[in-house]
Amino acid sequence: MAKLNRRNFLTAFTSGVVGLGLSKNIKGRTRNAGSASGGLSSIKIQKYNDLGKTGIKVPDVSCGAISFFEPNVLRYAYDLGVTYFDTAESYMRSKSESFIGDALKDIRDKVTITTKHGLNAKVKRDEIIKRVEASLQRMKSDYVDIAMVHGVSDLALLDNEEIQAAYAQLKKDGKVRFTGFSTHNAKLTLKQALESDFASVILVIYNHDEGKEIEPLIEQVRQKGIGTVAMKVFAGGKHGNLKSLISQEVSYPQAALRWVLSNSNIDTCIPTMSSYSHVEEYVGTSGKPLNRADLKVIAEYQRQTKDQYCRVSCQECLASCPQNVAINDVLRYKMYFEDYRREKDAMQYYSELEDSKKPLNCASCSGICETACKYNLKVKEKLIHAHKILSA
Numbered sequence: 464m465a466k467l468n469r470r471n472f473l474t475a476f477t478s479g480v481v482g483l484g485l486s487k488n489i490k491g492r493t494r495n496a497g498s499a500s501g502g503l504s505s506i507k508i509q510k511y512n513d514l515g516k517t518g519i520k521v522p523d524v525s526c527g528a529i530s531f532f533e534p535n536v537l538r539y540a541y542d543l544g545v546t547y548f549d550t551a552e553s554y555m556r557s558k559s560e561s562f563i564g565d566a567l568k569d570i571r572d573k574v575t576i577t578t579k580h581g582l583n584a585k586v587k588r589d590e591i592i593k594r595v596e597a598s599l600q601r602m603k604s605d606y607v608d609i610a611m612v613h614g615v616s617d618l619a620l621l622d623n624e625e626i627q628a629a630y631a632q633l634k635k636d637g638k639v640r641f642t643g644f645s646t647h648n649a650k651l652t653l654k655q656a657l658e659s660d661f662a663s664v665i666l667v668i669y670n671h672d673e674g675k676e677i678e679p680l681i682e683q684v685r686q687k688g689i690g691t692v693a694m695k696v697f698a699g700g701k702h703g704n705l706k707s708l709i710s711q712e713v714s715y716p717q718a719a720l721r722w723v724l725s726n727s728n729i730d731t732c733i734p735t736m737s738s739y740s741h742v743e744e745y746v747g748t749s750g751k752p753l754n755r756a757d758l759k760v761i762a763e764y765q766r767q768t769k770d771q772y773c774r775v776s777c778q779e780c781l782a783s784c785p786q787n788v789a790i791n792d793v794l795r796y797k798m799y800f801e802d803y804r805r806e807k808d809a810m811q812y813y814s815e816l817e818d819s820k821k822p823l824n825c826a827s828c829s830g831i832c833e834t835a836c837k838y839n840l841k842v843k844e845k846l847i848h849a850h851k852i853l854s855a
């Protein structure tokens with residue numbers, strides 16, 4: 464490999480060159496990955512934080528297991544000091560949980576695992592218990608550290624007696640240590656979390672574009688002792704399609720991660736680590752302060768993407784649609800399909816959406832939603848395209 468200076472080293476990170484080279488050495492091995500990588504041995508988690516009041520220590524940079532190609536990548540993350548792993552029943556149609564089990568079963572007591580289950584108001588206690596037990600089986604573990612209710616938009620759902628009874632039983636049986644929720648509607652749910660005892664840990668969207676507004680709430684829930692985990696840290700996930708950013712001194716993902724970590728009320732974040740190069744690139748930001756070069760890259764990313772993607776936590780245009788289309792959900796699935804490359808998951812989620820919320824009549828509409836979008840997105844065009852790719 465050609466000698467790497469700082470500039471092309473980071474470029475190599477972004478393009479995956481470094482990681483792909485290393486993967487040949489790492490497969491089937493665990494520790495001492497650094498020795499195979501020469502100068503890369505210094506890449507290690509530098510900072511661990513308290514996860515709220517749970518008593519669990521977590522690295523500032525953790526592992527999102529939303530998509531990946533082999534368990535060894537997760538094991539490599541552990542080798543570099545990552546001890547918190549986030550999965551969900553729905554990720555890769557449950558295969559993510561199986562990969563977690565395969566990768567971490569012999570070091571189970573050294574890692575913290577969160578999994579998530581999407582629930583609705585009609586769910587029964589026994590069904591929840593069965594689904595959590597099935598997750599445990601896939602994860603090859605007797606317990607999960609944090610069981611979250613997935614994608615909660617209103618915490619009133621968690622007042623449901625069946626849900627309360629299920630998680631109380633799972634805790635009593637030692638199958639769940641802590642409960643929490645993930646949300647795309649933090650403006651409401653974090654406020655509600657201040658009055659509720661359900662969540663020991665929360666998972667929220669927090670990035671340089673969708674973060675400022677909820678910072679006071681994040682601070683309050685953190686003060687209450689709730690652990691805070693940031694997701695969707697790469698605003699819109701567009702960097703893979705913005706080749707011009709690759710030539711920057713700093714990689715966009717590293718800049719975006721440092722922006723998130725500069726908030727001391729965030730305990731950890733979960734960028735998806737689906738390759739060895741992701742692991743190295745993201746872990747490389749641990750413990751490092753946000754700097755001017757990061758802010759420059761973020762500003763350039765914002766310049767190129769500002770009217771390109773739907774802010775997942777934004778709902779501003781929803782009321783304007785006479786057809787009641789779930790605009791932000793549909794555009795989120797489009798993001799999963801095109802930017803996260805999770806085509807099958809995205810199509811599955813879209814197929815579960817009620818037809819009445821799909822953009823089936825947009826072609827004959829004047830596009831009122833576009834006037835309501837403060838980011839000037841070509842919403843109608845994007846929705847029509849989303850329907851085409853997600854229902855192909």
Ligand code: SF4
Pocket residue numbers: 783784785786787788790822824825826828829830831832833842843846
């Ligand atoms: S274009 Fe579609 S989403 Fe937008 S207002 Fe019309 S029907 Fe609703």
Ligand code: SF4
Pocket residue numbers: 772773774777778779780781790791794835836837838840842
């Ligand atoms: S389309 Fe625009 S206004 Fe509507 S949810 Fe997305 S970002 Fe918000």
